Amino acid sequence: MNITLTRTGDAAVIAVQGRVDTLSAPTVEQKLTQWLDEGETRMILDLSELEYISSAGLRTVLVIGKKAKANGGSLCCCALRGMVRKVFDVSGFSLVLPVYNTVDEALAAG
């Protein structure tokens, strides 16, 4: 698992790569929380290179999304593919969080 932040305007595009499972979910949560605490408000999760996300990973995204909202910010996901898209669809996550096809779409939507 690898997570990197790139600033684009007022938005933080966060690329999550590899697998987010029970073991790596806490790392993701800690990183995202840190960036939130550092003042990031508009967070776009670029999941184009995410191979796998477990339910624990989904819960992490949900927790951060709630926190961002509480801070007056927002969190959205984009560029879902393969198994990740399937998980988002099956679990109904697409109903809870804004999901975009590409990073550009996500940025434009802001």
Place this chain on the structure above:
Amino acid sequence: MTLFRGLTGKVMLLVLATGLVSGLLLAHSYLFSRGIILSSAEDQTRDRAEDLASQVEGELSAIADIAHTCAPFVERSGSDKAALLNLLRTLVERNKHIFGSGACFEPYAFETDSRAFCPYFHKRDESVEYVQLGNDNYNYFDKEFYREPKKLKRPYWSEPYYDEGGGDVMMTTYSYPLFAKSRDGSPGKFSGVLTADVSVQWLTRHLASFSVFNTGYCFLVSGRGTFLVHPKGSIDDTSIFTLAQRMGKPRIEDVGRRMLDEASGFADIGTLLSDRESFLAFARIPSTGWSLGIVVPRDEILAPLTGLYKKQVGIATLIVIGLLALTLVLAASITGPLRRMVAVTARVAHGDLDVDLTDIRSHDEVGNLARAFQSMTISLKKYIRDLMEMTGAKQRMESELEISAQIQRSMLPSRFPAFPERNDFDIYAVMEPAKMVGGDFYQFFLIDEDHLCLAVGDVADKGVPASLFMAVTTFLIRVAAGQGASPDQILSLVNRQLCLENDTCTFVTIFCAILDLRTGELRYSNAGHDAPLVLGPAKDVMPLPIPPGPAAGLVDSPTYRTETTVLESNAILFAYTDGLTDALNEKQEPYSDERLVHLLNSLDSRDVESVVKSVKEDVARFCGGTEQFDDLTVLAVRFGGTERIQ
């Protein structure tokens, strides 16, 4: 050398080495100074010998002067015997250095009637005695004191001799030749000698009164080497040459010759004349031709130097001893605490942390070490206490987890066959938690005689919170199903309850179904869960088309829908959680839906237990040694058929 292995020994060795170096420097300096002093010893002793010789010369020439002064009176006295005797007596009485004095004449030179005339006065005890030496027993004409000046026609100091029949002592005699006056004033005929005697005893006493350094002494040899004053240890010998002969030391003879030949000189005579290493310096007494020798012990010359160095060596030794003592004290103040710390370390190593080093109060590095050690043991103690508390807490937690796991397992129906009295359906399920307490669950129960409710779910969390969530969920499902709710209603109820106060954002995916055991009609609804598979009687494996619906706990009022299908006889509904299809092998590849479908396709058996176990074994084989990272749940139910055996 174990003695020098310790710190104390090493420092002591250092001090000793320093002492040794200082000692060597001191020795070198001593030898150097000694060389300088010895080279100046020759000048010193020779000067002293010359000085003493000139003193003796003075004394002797005073005596010679007296004889010289008196001689004309004797010469002019004619044959006035009374005047002559008076003069001689006065000479002896008035001059304390003169032992005796006489006037010896040629035959018939003084008195025409006597052939041998020699009046002689000499001291005896406190008085002065008279003796006429011109007698048959005392033939003065043959005596040296008469013969030699007569022959030489000049004054003469005799060799020492024992004056038997005269003064009866060892003496030496100064003889002044007398001459009869001729009428024309030219030197007359030898007429006799005027003598002045010096006793050897007096000379010896006189020389003994000279101080020659501290323990040095003088001796006197005549022009022929005869001892006038003996050197110590040579009383038996009359001359320096007999001494050399008796002692068998030819070098003494050499020295003796030098004393007779040279006006003054110096010789390192070693132990020739005494037990102690000595120097000899000598100087001639010109008027007599005698030689005065002084013998000075070498160590006396070196005495000031030796004294100085004895003091220095003493001081150096004291300093070294003092330093050693100081070293011992200092080293003890260092090694004492160190030894205690070594002992304490051994105790700590054996687990005894109750050490007290607070009495080591020194403010040096050792003190710092002791304090650091003390605080280390305190930290260690605290750490061990914390660790024990933590271990205790962990053990408690683990036992609690174990209990939770037991409770959780007890909540999942786990006795199989679950309905041994029923042959119209079979059901089998397993749940293998990744951690002690998992978030997966399955549930099945008969709502009534003809309806079987079943559910498979996955709580998006692990451990105790997940199991609590799970407990709530299964409870809600039981309650709702018991009240006759449809699957979508059941999920809506569960969702509503989970959305209340869900701060942790935990959610649950659930597949929930109610099977009509009379008809095979399966009504089901889904909350974000993977679609179950249906194994048809003819080896066809198909995923159940599932209606959309979010996981429970995500959104407040989602729309769940109930779908309906009919299971054929002997068809198996195979429900699972993603722990099955997402299980990874060593290459990080997931087990995948495809592999699962392929496996199920290949199975001949329609026995639910063997189907579930085959799947489990296949997954285990696929994963190899990889650790299971997610809960794994499988539930299989076989519908027996519409023609129920009553």
